[in-house]
Amino acid sequence: MNNVFDDFLNWTCQNPWGVEQQFSRQLSNDTQLTIWDSGILLAEPEQAGNKDIIISCAVHGNETAPIEICRDIIQDIIAEQQPVKHRTLFIIANPASINADRRFIDENMNRLFSGAHSKGDNTSPEGQRAAKIESYVERFYTQAPAGKRQRFHYDLHTAIRDSKREKFAVYPYTHGKPHSQEQLQFLLACGVDTVLLNQAPTTTFSYFSAHQFDAHAFTVELGKVRPFGENRREDFAAAEKALRELIGQADPTLAPFKPEQHQIFAEAQTINREHQDFELNFADQTANFTAFNKGDVLAFDGGNEVRALHDNEHIIFPNARVALGHRALLTVVRVPTESLELI
Numbered sequence: 001m002n003n004v005f006d007d008f009l010n011w012t013c014q015n016p017w018g019v020e021q022q023f024s025r026q027l028s029n030d031t032q033l034t035i036w037d038s039g040i041l042l043a044e045p046e047q048a049g050n051k052d053i054i055i056s057c058a059v060h061g062n063e064t065a066p067i068e069i070c071r072d073i074i075q076d077i078i079a080e081q082q083p084v085k086h087r088t089l090f091i092i093a094n095p096a097s098i099n100a101d102r103r104f105i106d107e108n109m110n111r112l113f114s115g116a117h118s119k120g121d122n123t124s125p126e127g128q129r130a131a132k133i134e135s136y137v138e139r140f141y142t143q144a145p146a147g148k149r150q151r152f153h154y155d156l157h158t159a160i161r162d163s164k165r166e167k168f169a170v171y172p173y174t175h176g177k178p179h180s181q182e183q184l185q186f187l188l189a190c191g192v193d194t195v196l197l198n199q200a201p202t203t204t205f206s207y208f209s210a211h212q213f214d215a216h217a218f219t220v221e222l223g224k225v226r227p228f229g230e231n232r233r234e235d236f237a238a239a240e241k242a243l244r245e246l247i248g249q250a251d252p253t254l255a256p257f258k259p260e261q262h263q264i265f266a267e268a269q270t271i272n273r274e275h276q277d278f279e280l281n282f283a284d285q286t287a288n289f290t291a292f293n294k295g296d297v298l299a300f301d302g303g304n305e306v307r308a309l310h311d312n313e314h315i316i317f318p319n320a321r322v323a324l325g326h327r328a329l330l331t332v333v334r335v336p337t338e339s340l341e342l343i
Contacts, residue, residue, distance in 0.1 A: 005025055005033060008075075008078075012038045016038060022036060023035040027080055029080050029083075031077065033077070038095055039092030039095050040091055041074060042090075043090070045087075049085045049250055051149070052087050052089075052144045052149055053246060054088075054152065054154070054209065054215070055156065056155045057069070057092060058097070058098055060097065060104060060108075061099070062103050062225055063158040064231060065236050067098065070090055072240070073244060082244060083247075084247055085249060091133060107127060109130055112126055113134065113207065114202075114208045118131065133205075141215070153215045154218055154220055157221050161224070162285070163287050163288035166224075168196060170219040170220075170221075171198065172206050173207065175211070179340050185257055186246070186252060189255070190239040194262075194264075196267065197267065199266060206218055259337035268333045269309060271299060273320065274302060276324070278328060280320045281297045282315075289315070290314065293312070293313070294308055294313070296313075298315065298331070312333060312334065314332050316329075317330050
């Protein structure tokens with residue numbers, strides 16, 4: 001049993017679609033570790049603080065830097081070198097795709113949350129895994145100690161292409177609720193000064209936690225996809241430090257809020273691939289956050305032109321090879337930080 005904990009990631013990848021048995025261990029510092037399933041590890045201090053934190057990675061299995069960050073934090077918790085002040089759930093979402101060194105096996109898992117895994121005749125491994133992960137998130141948040149508590153979820157990713165803004169976060173649609181000034185500062189501490197505001201519900205993992213459980217939840221893009229061992233860990237040092245402080249301190253130390261330090265973008269268009277005959281009207285190597293002007297042709301879908309609606313409309317996550325009906329391109333425009341309603 002000890003080896004299961006000491007080499008948690010390897011054990012997870014040997015059992016990529018899950019196991020029924022649970023394992024527990026209490027550390028000498030009174031932190032309780034419990035494996036709920038392959039890739040699902042709860043760290044719970046005897047006297048837990050008022051935060052319930054989820055840190056997830058490997059929703060896309062080839063995004064290795066977040067996996068390395070989670071691996072190292074988990075190993076240090078097990079070695080009692082990383083303090084745990086708050087209940088923290090680590091989720092390694094898609095171990096099978098880690099083994100295959102692929103973004104996913106059958107389906108993009110980050111399009112399968114908020115019940116999307118159960119629509120139609122979906123029986124894919126990713127769909128089944130997404131359903132189980134949803135149940136673990138619900139279990140984690142609803143089994144927290146009584147009292148006023150704060151919920152957090154940071155879903156860590158790296159992008160498949162270069163970006164003019166290397167690190168950025170996606171802030172899920174809030175349904176009219178104010179955005180969090182403190183969370184913008186925490187993202188800044190992670191080295192993330194660029195934030196995209198979703199303008200509608202999505203089926204991403206972070207939106208599920210934000211909408212279903214009122215968590216402060218974000219999709220956090222930390223750089224570009226690289227193979228294991230080729231990540232420049234110094235590029236991710238700020239994010240790892242901030243996450244460790246969040247887990248290990250009563251409250252993280254954050255700098256005073258200055259609006260000019262934050263680059264805020266609002267969603268302009270979500271362009272889905274509706275026809276087999278779909279192509280983007282720019283080179284494959286075009287970086288995220290490349291800007292186009294109003295009227296520029298961004299894509300062709302079944303012979304129809306898709307044009308930019310604004311000057312300085314920036315492209316994000318272009319991928320012409322997505323499944324029909326899925327997002328092939330997101331575009332965003334800059335908005336003043338001062339225009340946000342912040343609490």
